[in-house]
Amino acid sequence: MGEEINNSSDTISEDPKIHVRYYGVRGSIPTPLKPVEIEQKCKRIIAEIIKNDKFRGQKLREIFNAVPIHLKSTYGGNTPCVLVKTAGHTIIIDAGSGIRNLGIDLMQQEFGQGKGKAIFLFSHTHWDHIQGLPFFTPLFIPGNQFEFYSCFPDLKERLKGQQDSRYFPIGMDYMQAEKQFFLLKSNESKDFGKFTIKTIKLDHPGSAYGYKIEIDGKSFLYSSDLEFNEKNYDTMPEIIEFFKGADVLTFDSQYTLAESFTKIDWGHSSIQIGIDIANHSGIKKIVLFHYDPTYSDQKINEITEIGLSYKKAIYPGSDLEVIPSYEGLELEI
Ligand SMILES: [Zn+2]
Numbered sequence: 001m002g003e004e005i006n007n008s009s010d011t012i013s014e015d016p017k018i019h020v021r022y023y024g025v026r027g028s029i030p031t032p033l034k035p036v037e038i039e040q041k042c043k044r045i046i047a048e049i050i051k052n053d054k055f056r057g058q059k060l061r062e063i064f065n066a067v068p069i070h071l072k073s074t075y076g077g078n079t080p081c082v083l084v085k086t087a088g089h090t091i092i093i094d095a096g097s098g099i100r101n102l103g104i105d106l107m108q109q110e111f112g113q114g115k116g117k118a119i120f121l122f123s124h125t126h127w128d129h130i131q132g133l134p135f136f137t138p139l140f141i142p143g144n145q146f147e148f149y150s151c152f153p154d155l156k157e158r159l160k161g162q163q164d165s166r167y168f169p170i171g172m173d174y175m176q177a178e179k180q181f182f183l184l185k186s187n188e189s190k191d192f193g194k195f196t197i198k199t200i201k202l203d204h205p206g207s208a209y210g211y212k213i214e215i216d217g218k219s220f221l222y223s224s225d226l227e228f229n230e231k232n233y234d235t236m237p238e239i240i241e242f243f244k245g246a247d248v249l250t251f252d253s254q255y256t257l258a259e260s261f262t263k264i265d266w267g268h269s270s271i272q273i274g275i276d277i278a279n280h281s282g283i284k285k286i287v288l289f290h291y292d293p294t295y296s297d298q299k300i301n302e303i304t305e306i307g308l309s310y311k312k313a314i315y316p317g318s319d320l321e322v323i324p325s326y327e328g329l330e331l332e333i
């Protein structure tokens with residue numbers, strides 16, 4: 001699943017690249033695989049190998065490499081969390097349940113010695129985007145420094161609220177790392193020296209915000225939890241302008257197109273609308289994200305295939321790359 005991201009801030013401080021790793025890609029609620037699903041995967045792999053002559057005489061590794069991800073593995077059931085590293089900075093977008101595994105990885109680095117620094121960006125505070133924070137070990141280590149950014153003036157109270165003793169045994173004050181909170185404004189760009197972070201308001205119940213991280217003409221977009229319907233199509237030009245020319249767009253693909261018509265005002269999108277927006281914005285790669293918890297790996301694979309057919313039919317000749325996110329997916333921009 002790709003190479004390890006270089007985590008030494010000394011060696012990559014001049015690195016103009018953007019390194020991305022997905023730790024949680026599921027929407028709404030953590031969705032572990034059911035035992036019966038694992039059983040079905042095993043049966044289907046065995047059946048494929050038995051019936052397929054091309055595997056005869058091949059090494060186990062070669063056979064495994066040939067099996068698609070939805071069969072041999074899983075896209076993942078953890079809720080949103082994406083790690084972005086650029087110019088020696090560590091940026092964590094959203095703190096869904098995927099952040100627990102990110103915390104385990106970071107503890108192997110300077111965060112384990114209380115010498116880590118990271119920036120948090122919160123799209124919004126629906127539970128699936130903050131529920132992993134109490135399990136993020138680096139926050140418990142004195143000496144680590146975290147800057148929390150969002151467009152919500154009361155972000156601190158919101159995060160503290162989920163660790164109220166009525167809901168969680170350990171309060172946020174018990175987490176001894178240094179925590180500073182900063183307010184971002186929609187449509188404004190914040191300068192972090194070598195890179196910038198720009199935000200945009202997205203249509204979603206209670207509001208959500210998208211982020212564009214830019215360095216040296218390269219850009220990564222995180223746009224989860226947004227909906228387009230007849231009430232807000234007039235905001236489309238502004239969104240397209242914000243997205244324009246980005247290398248990677250991480251996009252809310254919670255529903256199929258058919259489901260999106262039955263769930264108006266639920267706050268989510270489909271792969272087709274993502275592909276439409278990406279094509280009109282000149283995006284190079286769209287990464288499907290925030291899958292509905294009812295979707296099996298098989299279904300996510302089918303949805304991706306439908307997306308590719310849609311792109312081919314509606315935008316023949318388009319260079320847009322369409323890929324599904326999965327836990328452990330790494331991108332370099
Ligand atoms: Zn969500």
Ligand SMILES: [Zn+2]
Nearest residue numbers: 124126204225
């Ligand atoms: Zn939401």
